[in-house]
Amino acid sequence: MTAATRKSRDGRTRARLFSSTGASLVRIASSLAITFFGLLLVTFLIGRVLPIDPVLAAVGDHASEQVYERVKEEMGLNLPLWQQFFVYISNVVQGDFGTSVLTSNPVLEDIKRVFPATLELATLATIIGVFLGVPAGVFAAINKGKWPDHIVRIIGLAGYSMPIFWLGLMGLLVFYLKLDWVAGPGRLDAFYVDFIEPTTGLMLIDTLIEGDMDLFWNAVSHIILPASILAYFSLAYIARMTRSFMLEQLSQEYILTARVKGISETRIIWHHALGNVMVPLVTVIALSYANLLEGSVLTEIIFAWPGLGLYITNSLLNADMNAVLGGTVVVGAVFIGVNMLSDVLYRLLDPRARR
Amino acid sequence: MRKLIAGLVLGTALATAPMAAQAETPKNALVMAFAIDDLITLDPAGMFEFTALEYAGNTYDRLIGFDNDDVSKIYGVVAESWDVSEDGLTFTFKIRDGIKFASGNDLTAEDAAFSLQRVVLMDQSPAFILGQFGFTADNVKDRIRATDANTLVMEVDKPYAPSFVLYCLTSGVGAVVDKELVLEHEKDGDLGAEWMKTNYAGSGPFVLNKWTPGESLSLTANEDYWDGAPAMKRVIIRNVKEAASQQLLLQKGDIDIARNLEADQLASVKGDENIKLLSKGKGALWYLGLSQKNEFLSKPEVREALKYLVDYDGITETIMAGRAQTHQAFLPEGFLGAYNENPYSLDIEKAKSLLADAGLADGFKVTMDTRNTTAVMSMAQSIQATWAQAGINLEIIPGDNKQTLTKYRARQHDIYIGRWGPDYQDPHTNASTFAWNPDNSDDASAKPLAWRNSWNPGDMTAEVDKAILERDGEKRAAMYVDLQKKVLENGPFVIMFQETEIAAMRDNVNNFVLGPSFDNNYYRFVTKD
Numbered sequence: 067m068t069a070a071t072r073k074s075r076d077g078r079t080r081a082r083l084f085s086s087t088g089a090s091l092v093r094i095a096s097s098l099a100i101t102f103f104g105l106l107l108v109t110f111l112i113g114r115v116l117p118i119d120p121v122l123a124a125v126g127d128h129a130s131e132q133v134y135e136r137v138k139e140e141m142g143l144n145l146p147l148w149q150q151f152f153v154y155i156s157n158v159v160q161g162d163f164g165t166s167v168l169t170s171n172p173v174l175e176d177i178k179r180v181f182p183a184t185l186e187l188a189t190l191a192t193i194i195g196v197f198l199g200v201p202a203g204v205f206a207a208i209n210k211g212k213w214p215d216h217i218v219r220i221i222g223l224a225g226y227s228m229p230i231f232w233l234g235l236m237g238l239l240v241f242y243l244k245l246d247w248v249a250g251p252g253r254l255d256a257f258y259v260d261f262i263e264p265t266t267g268l269m270l271i272d273t274l275i276e277g278d279m280d281l282f283w284n285a286v287s288h289i290i291l292p293a294s295i296l297a298y299f300s301l302a303y304i305a306r307m308t309r310s311f312m313l314e315q316l317s318q319e320y321i322l323t324a325r326v327k328g329i330s331e332t333r334i335i336w337h338h339a340l341g342n343v344m345v346p347l348v349t350v351i352a353l354s355y356a357n358l359l360e361g362s363v364l365t366e367i368i369f370a371w372p373g374l375g376l377y378i379t380n381s382l383l384n385a386d387m388n389a390v391l392g393g394t395v396v397v398g399a400v401f402i403g404v405n406m407l408s409d410v411l412y413r414l415l416d417p418r419a420r421r
Numbered sequence: 422m423r424k425l426i427a428g429l430v431l432g433t434a435l436a437t438a439p440m441a442a443q444a445e446t447p448k449n450a451l452v453m454a455f456a457i458d459d460l461i462t463l464d465p466a467g468m469f470e471f472t473a474l475e476y477a478g479n480t481y482d483r484l485i486g487f488d489n490d491d492v493s494k495i496y497g498v499v500a501e502s503w504d505v506s507e508d509g510l511t512f513t514f515k516i517r518d519g520i521k522f523a524s525g526n527d528l529t530a531e532d533a534a535f536s537l538q539r540v541v542l543m544d545q546s547p548a549f550i551l552g553q554f555g556f557t558a559d560n561v562k563d564r565i566r567a568t569d570a571n572t573l574v575m576e577v578d579k580p581y582a583p584s585f586v587l588y589c590l591t592s593g594v595g596a597v598v599d600k601e602l603v604l605e606h607e608k609d610g611d612l613g614a615e616w617m618k619t620n621y622a623g624s625g626p627f628v629l630n631k632w633t634p635g636e637s638l639s640l641t642a643n644e645d646y647w648d649g650a651p652a653m654k655r656v657i658i659r660n661v662k663e664a665a666s667q668q669l670l671l672q673k674g675d676i677d678i679a680r681n682l683e684a685d686q687l688a689s690v691k692g693d694e695n696i697k698l699l700s701k702g703k704g705a706l707w708y709l710g711l712s713q714k715n716e717f718l719s720k721p722e723v724r725e726a727l728k729y730l731v732d733y734d735g736i737t738e739t740i741m742a743g744r745a746q747t748h749q750a751f752l753p754e755g756f757l758g759a760y761n762e763n764p765y766s767l768d769i770e771k772a773k774s775l776l777a778d779a780g781l782a783d784g785f786k787v788t789m790d791t792r793n794t795t796a797v798m799s800m801a802q803s804i805q806a807t808w809a810q811a812g813i814n815l816e817i818i819p820g821d822n823k824q825t826l827t828k829y830r831a832r833q834h835d836i837y838i839g840r841w842g843p844d845y846q847d848p849h850t851n852a853s854t855f856a857w858n859p860d861n862s863d864d865a866s867a868k869p870l871a872w873r874n875s876w877n878p879g880d881m882t883a884e885v886d887k888a889i890l891e892r893d894g895e896k897r898a899a900m901y902v903d904l905q906k907k908v909l910e911n912g913p914f915v916i917m918f919q920e921t922e923i924a925a926m927r928d929n930v931n932n933f934v935l936g937p938s939f940d941n942n943y944y945r946f947v948t949k950d
Contacts, residue, residue, distance in 0.1 A: 119827035125546050131866055133546060168461050169634035170618040176634070238669050250675050251666040256452045256659040259637040260630060370454075370661040372636040380458050380635060380662075385823035 090413065094406050105398040106158060110151055113387045123385035124167045154391075163392030168384055173392035176377065181396070182267025183253060184366070184373030188358035190293040195300035196351055200340075202301070203308025208335060210313060218305055225302025230295065234368040237291050249287040251370035258284060292369040296362055300354040307350045308343065315339040345416040352408035359404075360397040445674050448949050451653040451930070454661040454670050455680040458635050464617035465536075465596035467545035471842075471939040472638075474593050478940040479656075480640065481596035481623035484514060484533060484573075485587050489936040492755055492846055495587050499533060499597050499624075500573070503587075509580030509892060514573040520647045522599040522624045530567035535600040537565045537575070539612050550594050550845055554578060554586060582892050584757065588847035592940060598622045626651050626945040636660055640944075651945040671696060671925055677949070678926040678933060683795060684742035690925055700743065700923045701935035704753045705842040706851075707745060707800070709789075709915040713875040715835045717787060721911065722779035726772040728765040728915050730807050735767075737918060740799040748919035750905040751855040751912075755937045757894070758848050758901030764909065772811045784812025789836040790828055793819040801838055832863070832873055840920070841870065846938065848901045849889050855914060856904045857885040874913045881907060 121138045138144055142153060157164065163173035206218035242250045249255060253269050254262070262281060265272050270289065273282035315321065316339055324334050363375035374393060381389035446452045459470040465477045488494035497503065500514035520528040541551050541561040555578025556564055564576040577586060589595070599622040606616035613622075621629035626648070627640040640656040659676070661667050667679040668686040672693060682690065690696045711718040711727065718724065733747040750760040776782060791801040798819065805815045815836075820828070829837045843850040856878050858871035871878050884904060891897040908914065922935055922942075929950040934943040 116824075118821065118823045119830070122823055122826060122830070131868055133544060133548070136544075166634075168458065170462055171634065179633075180635070235665055238666070243669055243673055250670050250673060251661060251663075252659060256454070256637075256657055256670070256676055257446055257450060259633075259657055259659060260639045367663050368666055370659065370663070370666055372633075372660070376662075377635060383821055383823070384458070 091410070094409060098402055098406055101402055102399065105395060105402075106155060107151070109391050109394045109398070110154055113391050114147060114150070118385040118387075120167070120385045120387040123387075158395070163395070164388035166381065166389040166392075167386045168381060168389060173389050176389065177374065177392060177396050179264070179267065180372055180374050180377040182264070183269075183371060184359060184362060184375060186268045186270060187289065187293055187296065187362060187365070187371060187373060188355060190289060191296035191358055191362075192300060192351065192355045194293060194297035195304055195354065198297070199301040199304030200308050200347070203305040204312055204335065204340060206305065206309045207312030207316060215309075218309065222302040222306045225298050230299065231364045231368060233298070234292070234295050234365055237295050238368070241291055248291045249284065251368065253288055253371065254281065254284050255288075292365050292371060296358055296365055300358060303354050304347075304350060308347060311343040311346055312339060315342050345412060348411050348415065349408045352404050352411075356401045356404040359400050446677055449653060450655040450657065451678070451944060451947050451949075452676045453656070453658045453678040453680060454667040454676045455658050455678075456662050457638060457658055457660045458662070460632070460634070460638065462618045463621065463629065463632060464545075464614065465593050465598065465623075466540045466543050466612075467547070467614070467618070468593055469546040475939040475942045476638065477593050477596050477623075478936075478942065479627045479944050480621065480625040480629060481598070482520065482528075482625050483591060483593075483595040484597065485590045485595060486941075487588070487591055487846060489934065489941050492937060493757060495584070495591070499528065500590075505583045509583070510577055512575040512577070512583075512586060514575070516571045516573060517647070518571065520624050521645060522602065522622065523628045523643060524599050524602045524622070526599055526601050528597060528599075528624050529570045530573040531570070532600045533573045533597050534565050534567040535603075536596065536598045537594070538562055539598070539603075540594045541565075543612055543614055547592070547594050547844070550589050550592055554581065554589075579890060580892065581889050582894075582897055584894060584897075585847045585849055585889050589845045592845040592938075597624065599624070627656060630655070646945075649945075652948045653944060656944050668925075671927065674927060677930045678924050680924055682923065682925050684740065684744070687742050687744075687923060687925070695928050696925055697928055698923055698925050699933060699935055700921050702746065702754055702937065703842075703920040703922045704755070704846075704938050705840050705920040706748065706751070706753060706916055707838070707840055707918040707920065709804075709917070710829070710834070710837040710839060710870060710874045711913040711915070712832065712835055712837075713913050714832065715787065717779075717781065717785045718835065718913065720779045720781075722775045723781065724911070724913060724915075726775035726779070726811065727808075729768040729772040729775070730804070730811055730813070731765070731915060731917055732767045732803055732807050733763070733765070733917060736800055736803050740796065740803060741918065741921075744796075744921050744923055745918035746921055747917065749909060749916050751851045751908055751914070751916055752848050752901060752905055753843065753851075753919045753937075756843070756846070756848050756851075758898035758905075760902045760905040760909075767807060769807070769810050776811060776813075782812075784814060786814040786816070787835045788816045788818050789838055790825040790834045791817050791819050791838050792822045792825050794822075797838060797840075804838075829873055830868070832875055837873075843938070848898075849885070852885045852888065852901060852904055855912065856881045856908050858882060870914070871912075876913045878908070878912070 121134060121141060121143060124137050124141065125134050142150060161174060165171065166173050166176050169176050202218050206215045209215045238250060241248045258281060262272055262276060265275050269285040270282065273285050321334060321339060324338055362373065363379050365371065366373045366376040374397065378390060378393035381393060457472045460472040460476065461470060462468050462473060463476065465481055468474060468477060482499045484498060484500045486496055486498045499517055499520065501517040503512055503514045505512055516530045516533055522528055537551060538561045540548050541556045542558050544558070566574055568574055602622045603613035603617060606613045608615055619632060626643055626646045628643050630639040630641045632638050637660060638658040642651045642654045644650045661670065664681055664683045664686050667681055668690060670676045671679040672690070711724060713719045737745050737747055747763050748754060749763045749765055752759040754761050776784065789801060791797055801817050805817060808815045825837065828834055829839070854869040855871060857869055858876065858878055859867060859882050861872060861875060861877045865872055881904060884900065888897055888900040891900060924933060924935060926933060931948045931950065932946040934946055936942055
């Protein structure tokens with residue numbers, strides 16, 4: 067084979083590769099749009115079917131009937147259901163989720179405010195989870211059936227079965243109240259709450275931007291415990307999945323070949339096997355990240371962490387339907403987005419997936 | 422096992438070990454943990470929730486105030502004094518000199534008139550408090566007016582008991598707002614409503630610094646307050662929903678006051694020498710509403726029997742752990758004319774014989790809509806247990822507050838276990854909901870609690886209407902006592918407890934004031950050792 071033919075064959079392969087990736091991106095995008103529409107429809111219907119009266123949230127229990135009727139009309143709730151949905155969709159498309167009864171702000175503005183708190187917590191938790199979970203899984207796999215394997219499995223099992231509520235309180239009791247190693251509930255000490263104007267909304271970054279190291283360390287000492295506790299749950303999942311992916315890889319022929327070739331065991335495990343495990347692991351990590359973004363409600367309650375989970379729960383309890391719908395749609399969109407991203411990454415990382 | 426888990430969390434925590442949080446709050450700042458997510462507007466003309474009223478009570482001056490320990494002592498705040506005309510229709514208030522708004526503007530009678538007019542014109546939830554004196558959007562500018570910088574004139578439509586009018590002005594609608602500042606932010610003739618939801622235009626001892634909904638509320642001292650600047654330069658209220666978290670923050674000294682401790686937490690901080698408790702009877706009542714649409718509950722003997730089937734002592738002592746006291750009449754202790762006798766106590770035999778009289782010796786089956794919070798659920802379960810002893814099979818239907826409330830307002834319940842807070846300090850507020858129902862049809866325009874429970878109180882409706890016109894204080898009080906006795910005997914309400922608010926605070930915090938309503942929980946006298 068001449069250099070020229072090899073080059074042209076490479077070019078064709080690359081072209082085919084890109085066109086197939088392009089086509090699948092279109093496919094992903096269109097399924098994304100459909101999923102998103104479905105999400106809007108379902109959340110809207112659930113919001114309207116719930117035996118909760120959103121007008122009450124606005125007027126309170128003691129309001130007169132006249133006030134009640136007027137507010138109901140203002141909220142557009144006396145229109146037929148299909149018309150309400152139409153109004154809702156056309157507003158959402160313009161980025162308008164309505165006004166929250168609870169905060170008197172546009173819902174989107176509220177979400178912009180609360181989402182960074184959740185994002186910061188979930189991101190740190192995922193980082194901790196990956197850095198501890200992946201090695202733990204690998205460690206368990208190479209010691210399959212021996213005590214390190216059992217320990218990792220027990221830790222994982224406990225992570226699954228222990229109520230996060232309890233774990234959070236225990237964590238506070240031990241590390242905050244007794245040992246005084248970390249700070250308590252909240253993103254900053256209560257006294258500092260209005261010391262910092264949000265720029266990114268990420269406290270760790272905002273405090274650095276302001277250049278206030280005291281506040282930065284205060285923020286770190288507040289986030290470390292809830293992030294560790296959340297991380298524990300993703301860690302358990304990531305370790306378990308890593309272990310099973312690793313076991314699958316380690317039984318493959320190429321590993322045997324590598325061993326026969328005399329390549330060091332460390333290199334085989336951390337380079338050959340883990341390299342291949344990384345591909346399915348991306349999906350696992352992405353999913354657990356998305357889970358943390360939407361599922362940290364209890365942690366947010368215990369740690370008085372003013373994030374999206376707390377926002378949606380509180381809105382739901384107070385029948386603030388615009389906020390509930392807006393929040394749910396954002397969570398759904400994040401989930402869809404992360405899923406799509408992991409799909410794309412998967413395709414890019416694993417040539418076989420492109421076929 | 423536990424060690425392993427701890428070790429794991431610890432691993433990451435270790436790295437951060439040196440940066441322990443600051444141990445104490447500053448001497449001139451008051452830091453509180455409080456569930457403040459009911460704070461939905463900062464506008465006194467629209468607010469109706471507890472936190473909002475507490476906020477307004479500390480940041481706005483009202484026309485009238487009353488003594489927290491003896492509510493019959495009414496005094497002027499923005500209004501220095503007042504006169505009531507011979508015919509009882511015209512109230513003339515003299516506005517105090519020398520009050521300045523935080524903006525620097527002088528507070529005049531014009532501001533006071535504008536504030537009251539604004540409440541009526543905007544017609545938000547609390548507007549009815551003024552509306553009941555005959556003010557409407559059409560006439561309010563004539564009937565409430567400033568005749569000069571120091572004189573506010575208010576003309577009511579009937580010769581009401583003066584105390585009724587004055588008590589209403591002690592509530593949030595009596596807050597005086599800065600007319601000039603509010604109108605600067607008016608948009609499409611909304612009287613500044615949009616702006617006021619999140620901003621401040623008052624003259625009170627504290628000034629709004631920053632409100633982050635669902636997160637925190639921070640106030641700063643008004644150094645030029647006419648009645649003396651507060652000792653605390655800052656007040657920071659952090660929204661902490663979880664009572665256990667509040668307890669930890671308090672024990673650690675990261676906050677000065679925890680406002681929402683529940684029975685468990687209260688019991689566990691009792692032994693802590695660094696923490697003290699302050700309690701105050703509030704106006705809110707816990708009661709059962711018995712729908713008269715239900716064939717069993719509409720029998721008078723059954724209603725009476727149920728009043729004998731509540732373990733009043735057990736619930737106040739264990740479930741509420743001091744956060745409630747037994748109170749069975751519809752006016753809470755502390756109100757004018759309150760009837761403080763509690764004729765009913767747990768008596769299973771008596772209840773059984775009453776049920777037998779009603780032809781229900783074998784009991785019956787009934788449901789109760791119950792808000793699924795710990796205290797209410799526990800209360801409901803205690804009631805379920807005592808009722809079972811008399812053969813009544815009570816099914817508890819748990820739901821979220823708004824869910825059960827929606828059902829209750831639509832008259833679709835059998836029994837509703839609820840909490841009712843008075844709207845202002847006058848007895849009419851509760852009389853007009855527990856003992857008054859001019860139209861018991863499904864599409865009635867007025868829907869007081871009597872209506873919600875499909876109860877026609879008969880002559881009592883007229884008596885309630887008469888009581889607000891009785892200008893002799895003693896006679897008026899006697900009328901309410903009479904009404905309470907009647908409702909106690911025949912009404913479809915098992916009124917059980919009056920709420921007690923408990924604030925748990927660090928030992929070094931002094932003079933935090935809890936009043937009979939959230940309007941009068943004051944921060945301005947607080948000092949710290």
